[in-house]
Amino acid sequence: MPENEFGYTRWGMDWVRLAEPLRSTRPEPLLPRARSIARNSGVRTVVDGRLVRATIQRGGQASVTHLEVAPPARAAVAAVAGLVPDPALLGDDAHAALRAAGIDPAPVLAATDCSCSARRERCVHLLALCYEVARQVDAEPALALRIGGFLDPAAGAPDTPAAPRRWIPLDDMDAAGWFDTPP
Template identity: 55%
Template sequence: MADNEFGYTAWGMDWVRLAEPLSRTRPEPLLPRARSIARNDGVRLEIEGRAVRAHLHRGGQASITHVEVAPLSRAAVTALVHTIPDPTVLTDETHRALLDAGHSPAPTLASTDCSCSARSAHCLHVFAVLYALARRVDENPRLALELQGYFDDHPDSEAPAQEPRWTSMHTLDPDRFFTPAT
């Protein structure tokens, strides 16, 4: 696999494995087209924290895809702090040391969403985004940890309260909600 253009580092291969899990028993027919889109710069990524927003253009079609990466647990961040001596230099040996210590730096997707009509969690566009992310992580392995919130969370500080994505209707007080603030 020396000529693989996506995931040629251990850090990038973790992202390729999201699209090509080893547990898959039959080939995914969308992967060659997804690699082609990513290879031909058909994916424009906007990364903000743990969220990735991608604009994909293929022929006359355009899609917007959102990928949200799950944050590392507090225990994982603490373990990574003790295992990685210098987070600015992340090599394949560093990746191997993390695995040997029992801490996998592989990402987990919290959610995916695409504006295409496929209506599945893993459509062609999500796969293309994963390949584009793998290429970016190959170029800058630090991005793999940034997308998982490694640099946002400090082991000494309290865990930040995660904002809910939805507001439940029964939590709203109609008297306070519909009266103007003074």
């Protein structure tokens, strides 16, 4: 039996680090509850490319949580294809080989969303989702590369990073024709 319940492989530990960052300055009081939700099968996930959707049942409440991972650079996708010939046979040595080659396979969150009323950036549902994905990645490490976009050559981002547009500036809107109705 592994010592850690979540993240006992290096692939899974990358996902646990999203919930438990090393740079944290104070204890997160939601972590025990999030681990309990994930441990007791309260998280149902659906992976669609770099997007992970989850329905989280806790008591009489249900929440829908979305998590999107930022796309890797195209050069990183090509390098992973060369370094990992068979994604079905990933181990901690493959993780170390990627890190030695300068490729960080750890997920970088692009966007998160939850339907709960907490209105916090890191709610208990998002943390439970991170633990559940860590558990799934521990069982199947290739899932980490699939969610990260490393196994889809078309998913690589351009090598010049662009800031994501989450909002449309008001200056970009055409106010003159906004309320016109078509004939």
